[in-house]
Amino acid sequence: MTDTFYSKLAKVRHYIHEHPEISEQEYEATKYIKNYLSELEIKPLDYPLETGVIAEIGSGLPIIALRADIDALPIVERTNLDYASSNGAMHACGHDFHQTSLLGAAEILKEREAELNGTVRLIFQPAEENFQGGYKVIEAGGLENVSAIIGYHNNPHLKPGQIGLRSGAIMAGVEQFKVIVNGVSAHAARPDLGVDTVLVITTIINNLQNIVSRTVSPFESAVLSVTHIDVGTTWNVLPANGYFEGTIRSFDPEVRLSVIERFEKVVKAVSQQFDARVEINWGNAPNVTFNDRDLTPIIFENSKKFAEVIETLPSTGGEDFAAYQEKIPGVFAFVGSNGEENAPDWHHDDFIVRDESLPVAVNYFVESAFALLNHFKKE
Ligand SMILES: [Zn+2]
Ligand SMILES: [Zn+2]
Incomplete structure (x- = not known):
């Protein structure tokens, strides 16, 4: 990733971080994503979603989906960052980072569109924190014709540059x-x-x-x-x-x-x-985030090109990415985002994601899309 692109993405993330919206209220984020994609000449598809965006790059089959969640939490931020939120909500789970990395991946994939062996569907998913968004995307038809789906969560216990992955359950x-x-x-x-x-x-x-x-x-x-x-x-x-x-x-x-x-x-x-x-x-709660046993080893090997890949233990937290994996095979990873010993965990009011983690997150989306398009094309 060039320095210019890195600085651009860091700025994008800081902006998103400063303007968080809680689950099902992601109206400004939705506009922001649509504008960003339009500038790249990627047209959002016409899916019936109140918030969230689905768009495509490339054409024909197979279709591989890349998913990032975009909602924040009703937490008063206490990070003292100069781009901290002051509106009573906070990106305390790092979905600002997820969203930014998928925008970055969209930019690279658009540049390399001619090399795509099919279609990449970008899913900017609303409402992960209340476990509703995955089902909303599925109901809207977001998984139609999709062969497999890729997602990740930032993980403050891993360092920038690291990816944690395992076949089977990765979140509870x-x-x-x-x-x-x-x-x-x-x-x-x-x-x-x-x-x-x-x-x-x-x-x-x-x-x-x-x-x-x-x-x-x-x-x-x-x-x-x-x-x-x-x-x-x-x-x-x-x-x-x-x-x-x-x-x-x-x-x-x-x-x-x-x-x-x-x-x-x-x-x-x-x-x-x-x-x-x-x-x-x-209550509403997610199923096991269960990584496909055939596709996970492909992503594991492929990610070694740009990251240190670690066989991770599952987290006892839940993640609504599981909703997609109930329908189609999917791979969900952890992308290292801090790594310091006392790094605050998800949902803490002093939670911080480090910008240095962005290149690996972007590469994970881009390279996984290429790897799976090639894999399904051969089948
Ligand atoms: Zn969360
Ligand atoms: Zn989260």
């Missing part, structure tokens, strides 16, 4: 649950006349803790945490209602499904035992 499947229990209120001295909501809730929780330890293979992993219980108001009344909530994390789509199935079985069986009524609410 996340479940958010809330279980509402309805018993029958009674005097604390006459539990026989009621249905004891307190006992139902605690019994369910005890039984839930057997799921991971007794039904998940020791060679697989999952975590189930109950984090909040709300039941009762005083010492001498058995309450009628209560609830508990928490989360499940897993790294294999089959393990994930089996834990969810067991969870529902346990909750229903215990409530039946006590004649209580229960309702399970599953």
Whole structure:
């Protein structure tokens, strides 16, 4: 990457960083991307998206999609950067960096359009942080005719110049649950006349803790945490209602499904035992970000041309890129963005991505697109 191009992209990122918008409010970002692409003579495609942009470079099949998310978080920024945001939102997950690198990749791919063995579809995705954007893009038709999709997340635990990658799970499947229990209120001295909501809730929780330890293979992993219980108001009344909530994390789509199935079985069986009524609410949360086992080794090898590629451990965080991988094969990497020992993590108000990481991120998009177009062309 030339110095001029690097400085240009760093400026673009600083501008985007200074003007963050939260999920589903990315109106200015959408305009900014459309303008940027128009100047490159890349026309955004006409997809029914309220925010976010889809555009293409090249022509014909195969089509490889490159995806960057563009939303920010409702966090007050405390980085003291001279391009810090002051509007109450913050790019505390580094999606400003993702967006910039895809704009940079678009510029290079447009210059090299004649070399493309097919089409590159650029997906500037809205609403990653509330896990809605991936589904919105899919509903709008954004994956039509796409053979495979490439994405990444910046990772402050890796240095600029490094890429972390692995086949299979790279980010966790996340479940958010809330279980509402309805018993029958009674005097604390006459539990026989009621249905004891307190006992139902605690019994369910005890039984839930057997799921991971007794039904998940020791060679697989999952975590189930109950984090909040709300039941009762005083010492001498058995309450009628209560609830508990928490989360499940897993790294294999089959393990994930089996834990969810067991969870529902346990909750229903215990409530039946006590004649209580229960309702399970599953929140919006992403599936396992699961890297394709055929394509990941191709991207792993190919990325060695421009980065130090490291076999990484999965993150226990979730990522809505998983929505795409439920439909088509995809590869999701970590791009090193800080690497200092005490680097603040994602979603912290002093989170910082280093500009020096931009060239690897841009190259990752560009080179992965070429590699996969060539791979699918040969098939
Ligand atoms: Zn985030
Ligand atoms: Zn993020």
